[in-house]
Amino acid sequence: MNALAKDAATEITTSTKRYKAGVLKYAQMGYWQPDYEPKRTDIIALFRITPQEGVDPVEAAAAVAGESSTATWTVVWTDRLTACDMYRAKAYSVEPVPGIPGQWFCKVAYDLSLFEEGSIANVTASIIGNVFSFKPLKAARLEDMQFPVAYVKTFRGPPTGIIVERERLDKFGRPLLGATTKPKLGLSGRNYGRVVYEGLKGGLDFMKDDENINSQPFMHWRDRYLFVMDAVNKASAATGEVKGSYLNVTAGSMEEMYKRAAFAKELGSVIVMVDLVVGYTGIQSLSNWCRDHDMILHLHRAGHGTYTRQKNHGVSFRVIAKWMRMLGVDHIHAGTAVGKLEGDPATVQGYYNVCRDAHTKVDLVRGIHFEQDWGALRKVMPVASGGIHAGQMHQLLDLFGDDVVLQFGGGTIGHPDGIQAGATANRVALEAMVLARNEGRDIANEGPQILRDAARWCSPLKAALDTWGDISFNYTPTDTSDFVPTPTAV
């Protein structure tokens, strides 16, 4: 690929030269247009690229634009049978990543007619199809995307959304509470339902199947659904509240998933769940099914860590979150910031905002590079799950606000006085914290005291604080913000 030698890149505009057989620089082919002003109907992608030694970042950016749209490695005369100037993606900005030598942010604009309506599969086949394996790049990461509202409106979005979910569940003014049934593997249907009943009766709103609970030899899916729904309904009668348990319908084929979802509906479940690993199209089909059957769709982001976590290569989770909002899920695991799984607080807040904003504004500190008009697409409820406990309630409420599901799996089931006590501890901690916040108290600082005060009359909370009060997972996150707030920032 000596064509990528480092020298000035200018587009060749004479058609005889441009379409002469051979190898040209991507920049010369028209994929680098520094003066291009994106149209309001363009789809825009921001890539973080790490060019190989000696590769000009501008040429690398042009290559990204080329490889993610019309280009191949050599000139083809058949381009001239098309309106190829329009179909060509245009890299129009290349800037060094602050503080990381060798990495560059490049922005690429794509014409709307490059994409099929309502298909994340098509978007991803273009934008992340080939380009990430491209040899002149050491690494590439899709950091953020902006979709024109015209394209957003070709998607139906979440089947239920935050507002309708709350109206259906009759739960307002506080985060929802959940827990994943543990142990992940090995419980029989009967034993599994016990955990669900105890958690819900103790005060949780939701219980949840884990991502790898499908239909294994120790518990076939129908057994699980039957026992779980008895537990859900019994807990509902015991408390007077609407309760739910995310029944995982993930399976080896779409037909099987529909079958499982239909049985969940038949048993009266308010919610089903699917794993990200079934793929964009599978999720979107299930979303359509949920829309037709008044079902909330919970998405577990199983597998995302393989491509979202490392900063230099892959796809940022904020982009995944945008795709998921468009293709239509109601819940999405989006990180805890304070728990056991990866997540820098500002970056995680960025994911949450993408899920919940009516109109997302540029917010570099939270990793949001583009404004996004969501075109009245419903809002996705983010889920904070993994290694969180009642003692962190003030931090969680302060970071994420009301529209979030807080899932305390170990923090409920591992309670020394039992699952019900664990659930009650979490619910009391949550309500006490919301009450205090609404009263105008500074929960970020007064939180531990507010919890201790509530623990005086709530022994399950006291036991929870005694058990986990000091547990925290303080590791340096890998996917951090590139832009730190400074007093001089404009």
Added chain:
Amino acid sequence: MTDAAATDTTLATHVDPVATTGGVDLAALYRQSGVGEVMRQLDDELVGLAPVKSRIRDIAALLLVDKARHAHGLGGGAPSLHMSFTGNPGTGKTTVALRMADILHRLGYTRRNHVVAVTRDDLVGQYIGHTAPKTKEALKKAMGGVLFIDEAYYLYRPENERDYGQEAIEILLQVMENQRDDLVVILAGYRDRMETFYRSNPGMASRIAHHVDFPDYTPDELLRIAELLAARMDYRFDEAGLAAMREYIALRVTQPHFANARSVRNALDRARLRQASRLFSAAGEGETTPDRERLMTLSSEDLRASRVFQGGRESAITTTHH
């Protein structure tokens, strides 16, 4: 410091001097409350009105001392704060009510600094069953601050014994008595009619703690008001213009429907209209573009064109606009 102060957080936040020294530093209390600022604002906003301002000062002092006494555990429960403002139209009752609300709020006697102004129409319904919800709605909106009832005597119509106004009065009385911590009511209107109203409604009279009478402005005060209002809009009178305004006022006060400051404001509005028309036609006759000075000046002819000088009454400002 005393326990009484400690239990009242509203007071404690404002009355540190008392709390820390144990003595009553009224001057410090006064400074901290910011009441002086409100009094200065009142002076800036309203010309003259010396007796009213002195009454307001008295009330503020009383409230301040009550607070100090309260901090020492002296005296009974919350003082009654409902007031009556009587006087002719345009004498500043509404403006003073706003400042009074400010004072009450700064001294911690009300939780919020707002005035909800209503008249009979806002409180009394036309059909059976409509009055209670309307009155309650107004009361609920005013809660925490001041309810200002203008021309309160219209609530009471003795000529019609089934008038729904009586129902509104009863609801008002109940709240004025039971929720003194939540609401201050100010009744306002012409003095003679308010007196009749109180005579017929002794329950109401007994709940009013402070009566403030608003006298008419003197001609000199009205002239100063005219100058002040003009200056606020970046106008001024030339010498002949000022003399014309003085004469205008002297004639206008003797005529019916004179409304003090409001009449002066209306006269100014009409004068501005005439000035504009004068400058416009002068330009049409080939005169040079008026300079800043001329754009600002109200002259004798802008005022003397008024019908008041022809022995007639000034027409309503709305018709003048046509």
Added chain:
Amino acid sequence: MRITQGTFSYLPDLSDAQITKQLQYAIDKGWAVGIEVTDDPHPRNTYWEMFGLPMFDLRDAAGILLEIHNARKTFPDHYIRVTAFDSTHQVESVVLSFIVNRPKEEPGFRLVRTEEPGRTLRYSIESYAVVARPEGARY
């Protein structure tokens, strides 16, 4: 049995002072607050009876507390909740809802199971109080 619907049901019943703070929070956010009453607290009974219209444009919680007191006087043994509405575009729904009065005795619900072919069960939830007596005489 204690019905745990509403935002603060796991806390001890709120005092009037605590209720006032929550109401003021709602007012300061620009939300309208309504009072609703029922003696049929089925988890899916969405429409409790309105005790007057939601209150718009208030500035101080005292006005709402006044109506809560009226509601308690009228329905001492009913469930009473306050519900706050946010009219912001793309919210336009309830954003806070909590119980401010409940009956002295709460008999709760029975889970009714109807057996269907196979292992399937149909579920419904029945209120002991509602089944026992007509509206208005249940608690």
